[in-house]
Amino acid sequence: MNKAFVREQESDVRHCPFCGSLGQSVEKATLDHWLRPEARKQIGDSAMFCSQPQCDAAYFDSFERVVTVNQLTKSVYPKSDEAPICGCFGLTCADIDADIADGGVARTRAAVERAKSPDARCTILSANGQSCVTEVQRYYFKRKGGV
DSSP states (O other): OOGGGOOOOOSOTTBOTTTOOBOEEEOHHHHHHHBOHHHHTTSOSSEEEOOOTTOSEEEEOTTOOEEEGGGBSSOOTTTOTTSOSSTTTOOOHHHHHHHHHHTOOHHHHHHHHHHTSTTOOHHHHSTTSSOSHHHHHHHHHHHHTOO
């Protein structure tokens, strides 16, 4: 086929059109839970989550349609440090910081164990549609000074 008639892709659909960071694929159930009805109509069933804290984009799709943070049903981590880092069980950065200040890991460990249980509904309750375990551990060790 003659290349003159083939449209080349203009951008990588996996990267946020606002900040260029690699997005995390989310399912329809995640979008249905996190987006206000008017915003939900703006984006397809297959989308990506932008996890860059300073970026205003929350979700984007292959057509470069973007839903911004202010169109979400509530604040999400890592866009807001006040939002729970664990969407299923409500563990916050403040809880992890309190564990570190107390010299223990009780709250953090309990949340990680619960996140591994069948009670976790990460696909829906986590803005990125994924388990919080990796992010909780990353935040803990960063604040503890280990990583």
